[in-house]
Amino acid sequence: MQQVGDLVHKVVSLMLDHLANAAHRPPLPVAAYRPQLPLLTDSPIPEPPLLGELKALLEASMNPAQPGYIGHMDSLPTTVSFLGDLAASAINNNLLSLEMSPALSRLEQELASELARAFGLGQESGGMLVSGGTLANWHALAVARNRAFRALHPGIVGLPQRPVILASGTAHASIAKTAMLLGLGTQGVFPVATDANSRMDCTDLERQVQQATADGRQPFAVVATAGSTTPGSIDPLAEVAQIARRHGLWLHVDAAYAGALIFSDTGRQRLHGIEQADSITFNPQKCLYVAKTCALVLYRTCAAPKASST
Numbered sequence: 001m002q003q004v005g006d007l008v009h010k011v012v013s014l015m016l017d018h019l020a021n022a023a024h025r026p027p028l029p030v031a032a033y034r035p036q037l038p039l040l041t042d043s044p045i046p047e048p049p050l051l052g053e054l055k056a057l058l059e060a061s062m063n064p065a066q067p068g069y070i071g072h073m074d075s076l077p078t079t080v081s082f083l084g085d086l087a088a089s090a091i092n093n094n095l096l097s098l099e100m101s102p103a104l105s106r107l108e109q110e111l112a113s114e115l116a117r118a119f120g121l122g123q124e125s126g127g128m129l130v131s132g133g134t135l136a137n138w139h140a141l142a143v144a145r146n147r148a149f150r151a152l153h154p155g156i157v158g159l160p161q162r163p164v165i166l167a168s169g170t171a172h173a174s175i176a177k178t179a180m181l182l183g184l185g186t187q188g189v190f191p192v193a194t195d196a197n198s199r200m201d202c203t204d205l206e207r208q209v210q211q212a213t214a215d216g217r218q219p220f221a222v223v224a225t226a227g228s229t230t231p232g233s234i235d236p237l238a239e240v241a242q243i244a245r246r247h248g249l250w251l252h253v254d255a256a257y258a259g260a261l262i263f264s265d266t267g268r269q270r271l272h273g274i275e276q277a278d279s280i281t282f283n284p285q286k287c288l289y290v291a292k293t294c295a296l297v298l299y300r301t302c303a304a305p306k307a308s309s310t
Ligand SMILES: *Cc1c(COP(=O)(O)O)cnc(C)c1O
Pocket: 073, 131, 132, 133, 134, 135, 172, 174, 225, 226, 227, 228, 229, 254, 255, 256, 257, 283, 295
């Protein structure tokens, strides 16, 4: 216990020293780091070289705690986030099931429900934590596909019509990857035109839906982006929602980046229309300053057991 405590204190003070001195190091990684210790070995490695290796690793790493660092999407590490990860690792529960992690799984459900309600998804809403926005997008579109084509068990091989997802050219690269992994191929995403501000052009969206249908394909989902990765644009969510509803399309809003505006009294109205989404991707690891990885997929209708039941 004493020895464990000593080691914990040494490592934590090394980390604190490192963070407290962040201003004295450049934000960019400075060294071409190569591990000095053997990575696979049968002999124990004593403490001093282990701590030395850790120090070298920290010093060679990108330094987002530098006050001059301009965080695009990788935020600076916050104290509570650092400590939260420490506590989570200390108990190492498996969030696979309530049985395996009764407390953390309950916390996950409650958090997802609160966030879903904050986005205006209503009383039936909920969701789950996933390790990244890419997986959140994949999860949401898999549900949309399975629902539209009753594909959960039979899959989509042999469907009479090819399924189509509509997303603008500024949508995140994970949408095309998702289409590939869902068996639609990257050609299963029809790129909708954008306006001069990189926002989805709703006239083109309407046209593409009609064209795809006329060509014998079956559009089933539209992905609107709230905070596109490069230009940071927000698609006209309310207008997109209207078109989605008219054509019976699943509306997924990828709000990985700009979803945090929901907590801003002045910025919230820029997400107007997001409350009509069937599903939302949201990354607290971006604008909420939570350490990676922390992402959520949220659903308007969530079949997961309610947090209040067992
Ligand atoms: C960052 C981002 C993603 C992907 O999130 P990861 O956590 O990196 O997988 C998806 N969509 C948008 C709009 C993003 O900015």
